[in-house]
Amino acid sequence: MATNATTITREHERDLIAQAKQGDRVALRELVDSHKERLYGFIFRMVRNQHDAEDICQDAFLKAFASLESFSTEYRFSTWLFTIGYRVCLNNLRRKKPVSSELDFTTLPGSDSGDSNDILESEDAAKAKSMVWACVDRLSPPQRATVLLFYKQELGCHEIARILQMPPATVKSHLHRARACLRELLEPMTDRAYETFRNFAQRAG
Amino acid sequence: MDCKQAEKLFDAYLDGELSGSMATELGAHRLQCANCRRALALLEVTGHIISSDRKPESLTPDFTDRLLACVDEQELGNWAKWQHRFYLGAALAAAAVIVLAFAGFFDGTRVGMVAGEKEVNPSMTSDAPVEAIEDDEPIEPAKEAALSEWFRRTEKNVKSKKESGESLQRALDSTLEQVLDVLENEADMAPINPDTDAAKTPFPASKSDGVGDVAEEDGH
């Protein structure tokens, strides 16, 4: 899983929720610390703005805590948190202009700032990543969410369906349409760009 | 297998749901078809990048502290929002205490406890008691002003008791006595005997009910 979140057992999670319902600050802190990076990772990729992402993340936690009574421990806390986070993202995105549909790979930066923990620290790798994320940004919010939850959070269709509150078949169709879009966006790459991609793929194994 | 047939299997393959023989067939086509090879490689690398790229995802270091500070603030906010509702409810509960005491039915515990639970649980989870109060009839302006004043005192009282580490339960005991005083002075209310047990101790002092425990935890 692409996260450095602390993993907590289901049993421990239930205990934490019970304590949090009583207003226990230590339990609330542990719930936040064990989920915040994952949630932020998802939200940041949804809204592509650090400041908004952090606000949404905070809002999602507050909303989750405010309705802790209605949370059923039948589900994982993370599922519920992501459900709330996704809805807040949608509200945020509705207020914004969609990204332009034009995509010019020649103007993409080599890398986002702060990239450090990757063995594939080549220009090719950075460029390939920028291309992919630029394309992901152009997907519709449900498609983008599906792609992020499937690839980045490594969730199955049923859990994604619960988070996005849609039938699993719809999740599948979003995922497949998202792939078709990504392919459509990435395929017209010049051969030079495609070389970049292939080099990246070969190094990535 | 031709390209059209192969393409139909891309998603199942990438979802990890392609069965053995079909996967073999797609693999064979992939080896001999440059177009499908390129398309699949593109999609695979894309998935790999999305799953492995863990770049700019770090929250500011004090995120958790700020969030918990917001939780505290939110609880205070809810408290303020619901205290208006609460004093109507508390007044009615108190009125019920008086009426029942007057009628000789009241044993000095039950009605007071309902109001106490509302008071010590002003957190984010107290929707139910608020709803329960919503249908209550509005209180007359003069009484409302008196109760407003009482509630300001109550809040101050409860806060200071919390800070000094005293049981919230006791603070509530004394404030309910105050509301009983307010109601007693209203001409249209049934007269109350100040020596009645119900008026003196609307809440039982015992902590066995768990209400006091919640109050103490709240004060952390």
Ligand SMILES: [Zn+2]
């Ligand atoms: Zn082919």
